[in-house]
Amino acid sequence: MSTYIDTVHPERHAPYLDIPDDVIDYLHYLDFVKQRSPRTVNGYYLDLRSFFRFMAVQWNLASEDTEPSQIDLRSISTQQIASVRKRDIFNFLEFARAQSNGAKARARKLSALRGFFGYMCTQANRLHDDPTANISLGTPKKALPKYLTLDESIELLKNVQSDFYSRDYCILTLFLNCGMRLAELVAIDLGDFRDETIRIIGKGSKERLVYLNSACLQALDHYKKERASLPNLVDKKALFVSKRTGKRLTARRVEQIVARCLQSAGLSGMGYSPHKLRHTAATLMYQYGQVDMLALKEILGHENVSTTQIYTHINQAQLKQAVESSPLSKVEYTPEPAVPQAAKDDGEEPEPSDSHAETEASALK
Structure with a gap:
C-alpha cells in the first residue's frame, strides 16, 4: 500500500508532490x-x-x-x-x-x-486530441471469488488465538456475517450503531445500513465491555482499537490479525485474506440464505448488480445437484440387445435401383 494513504485514517491521503x-x-x-x-x-x-x-x-x-x-x-x-x-x-x-x-x-x-x-x-480544455481514443484491450475475464467453505468458516471462529480475544473474534464475525470491506471495518465508529444496524461508509463515501444478526450482536457486546475497560483509550470514537496504544487499528494490523487467526485454524497459505472473508460472507448468504441478488448488492455496497452477479457461480453446484437428483440418474448403461435377423428385415424397403426402374418403363411401352 502506498504511503500516500493515511493508515490511521483511510478516508484521507497526503498531498501528491512527485508528479506533474x-x-x-x-x-x-x-x-x-x-x-x-x-x-x-x-x-x-x-x-x-x-x-x-x-x-x-x-x-x-x-x-x-x-x-x-x-x-x-x-x-x-x-x-x-x-x-x-x-x-x-x-x-x-x-x-x-x-x-x-x-x-x-x-x-x-x-x-x-x-x-x-x-x-x-x-x-480542463488543455489538450485537443485524446491518445487513448478507440483503444480497447477487451474485457478481462472475471475470476471466480475465492472463499472459505461453511466448515472452514466455523473452524476459523473456533480457533481464534489472541491476547485480545473478544476484539479479534468480533472482527472475524463482522467480516464473515456482514461482508464489509477492510477499509470499511477499520473506519467504524461507536456512533455508527443504531438498534440492530450498522452504518457503513463505503466507496465514494456512500452510506449503507447493514443489519446485524445475533452472532454479530453477541460478539459486539462482549468486545465493547472489554474495550470500555482499557486503561489507555486514545481514539474514543473508534470501534476497533489497539490494546497496547488505545488507538484505532490500521488496515495493516487487521490483515495481520486475520492472518494469525487463519494460521491457528490451519488455513494459512491458501490465499485467504480479509477481502476473501468478504467473498465468504456473500457466498454463504447466497448459497444458504437464498438471498435475492438485489438484496446482496445492497448488503455489499456494490454500485451495479453486475458486480454482485459473480456470486451466481454457486448456481452451478445447485444445478448439478438438481440433475443428479433425477430418479433416472442411477440407471446404468446396458449393451444393445441382440435383434433377430427377421426383425431387422422389417424396416423400410430400399429405394428402387436404376435397372429396376428401367424394367418397369419397358413394360409400360
Whole structure:
C-alpha cells in the first residue's frame, strides 16, 4: 500500500508532490468533484505515475538505468503531455505486460490513462486530441471469488488465538456475517450503531445500513465491555482499537490479525485474506440464505448488480445437484440387445435401383 494513504485514517491521503501539475489537478478533480474514494484516487495516482516514469525515459528525461523512484516528474509540462501519441499508450501497455502485469492490471492502467486524458480534453480544455481514443484491450475475464467453505468458516471462529480475544473474534464475525470491506471495518465508529444496524461508509463515501444478526450482536457486546475497560483509550470514537496504544487499528494490523487467526485454524497459505472473508460472507448468504441478488448488492455496497452477479457461480453446484437428483440418474448403461435377423428385415424397403426402374418403363411401352 502506498504511503500516500493515511493508515490511521483511510478516508484521507497526503498531498501528491512527485508528479506533474496536470496530474495533481486531475487527482484533485477525482477527489473533490467526482468524490472518488481515497483508495481509488491513490490507485489512479500510482498508475499515472508509472506511465509518466515510462514516458520520462522516452523523452530522455531519465535513462533506462535510473531507479523509478529517482525520476523527477514535476517538470513535465502540458506541452510534453500533449505530445503523447497512441503508439506511446500501446508501448506502455506492452511494457506493463513485460513487467508481469496481467490483463486486469493492464486494463486498470488503461482506464487511468483514459480518465486523465479525457479530463485534459473535455474538463480542463488543455489538450485537443485524446491518445487513448478507440483503444480497447477487451474485457478481462472475471475470476471466480475465492472463499472459505461453511466448515472452514466455523473452524476459523473456533480457533481464534489472541491476547485480545473478544476484539479479534468480533472482527472475524463482522467480516464473515456482514461482508464489509477492510477499509470499511477499520473506519467504524461507536456512533455508527443504531438498534440492530450498522452504518457503513463505503466507496465514494456512500452510506449503507447493514443489519446485524445475533452472532454479530453477541460478539459486539462482549468486545465493547472489554474495550470500555482499557486503561489507555486514545481514539474514543473508534470501534476497533489497539490494546497496547488505545488507538484505532490500521488496515495493516487487521490483515495481520486475520492472518494469525487463519494460521491457528490451519488455513494459512491458501490465499485467504480479509477481502476473501468478504467473498465468504456473500457466498454463504447466497448459497444458504437464498438471498435475492438485489438484496446482496445492497448488503455489499456494490454500485451495479453486475458486480454482485459473480456470486451466481454457486448456481452451478445447485444445478448439478438438481440433475443428479433425477430418479433416472442411477440407471446404468446396458449393451444393445441382440435383434433377430427377421426383425431387422422389417424396416423400410430400399429405394428402387436404376435397372429396376428401367424394367418397369419397358413394360409400360
